[in-house]
Amino acid sequence: MGETCIFREASNKDLGDILKIERESFEAEAFEKHVFESILEVFPELFIVVECGGAIAGFVAGIVEGGLCHLVDIAVKPGLRRRGLGERLMEVFEVKCASLGLSRAVLEVKTTNIPAVNLYVKRGFKHVGTIKGYYPDGTDALIMEKELEGGARVGEGEWEAYVGEVL
Numbered sequence: 001m002g003e004t005c006i007f008r009e010a011s012n013k014d015l016g017d018i019l020k021i022e023r024e025s026f027e028a029e030a031f032e033k034h035v036f037e038s039i040l041e042v043f044p045e046l047f048i049v050v051e052c053g054g055a056i057a058g059f060v061a062g063i064v065e066g067g068l069c070h071l072v073d074i075a076v077k078p079g080l081r082r083r084g085l086g087e088r089l090m091e092v093f094e095v096k097c098a099s100l101g102l103s104r105a106v107l108e109v110k111t112t113n114i115p116a117v118n119l120y121v122k123r124g125f126k127h128v129g130t131i132k133g134y135y136p137d138g139t140d141a142l143i144m145e146k147e148l149e150g151g152a153r154v155g156e157g158e159w160e161a162y163v164g165e166v167l
């Protein structure tokens with residue numbers, strides 16, 4: 001049976017759960033708490049959590065930089081992966097970017113991170129460049145971009161449509 005999952009903007013009280021998922025997902029390369037606090041303070045519209053059965057199951061966070069919507073981080077709780085949550089988080093993130101009037105999203109991803117690269121390709125992101133040795137362990141980053149069709153025409157109503165989705 002499905003479980004109701006709510007997509008909503010993150011708040012300070014979610015940071016403990018978000019950090020736990022971050023550390024389970026990225027271990028030594030996990031972002032510190034202050035990174036999330038800054039995003040929450042400056043771009044709260046681009047920091048989205050999905051809550052399933054009352055517990056945080058995943059999140060996506062981004063910033064606006066140089067006129068682009070820059071995805072900084074996305075992670076789903078290890079035990080809840082491969083159920084479509086990552087894809088839905090990406091969809092919500094893109095809708096939020098577009099509702100801010102931004103027409104392009106950009107991200108960096110480790111060349112070795114097959115689940116994430118596949119997710120981005122599935123969402124229509126294209127490989128536009130590579131940064132050598134971008135990550136602390138020396139791995140290269142792929143730069144991926146997507147045109148956000150509909151741009152500023154996508155409105156708050158469409159974002160609300162994701163709330164309360166039953167998976």
Ligand SMILES: CC(C)(COP(=O)(O)OP(=O)(O)OC[C@H]1O[C@@H](n2cnc3c(N)ncnc32)[C@H](O)[C@@H]1OP(=O)(O)O)[C@@H](O)C(=O)NCCC(=O)NCCS
Nearest residue numbers: 025074075076081082083084085086087109115116118119
């Ligand atoms: C990347 C991540 C967010 C995907 O979340 P998820 O909820 O498991 O993803 P979904 O179930 O929505 O999968 C969507 C698509 O992503 C790709 N994908 C996800 N997991 C995959 C895996 N283990 N292997 C290959 N492709 C995978 C597939 O294309 C999948 O579509 P499909 O199910 O039709 O094959 C998740 O694996 C995660 O949290 N990873 C650790 C954190 C991380 O690496 N973040 C990205 C940093 S750039």
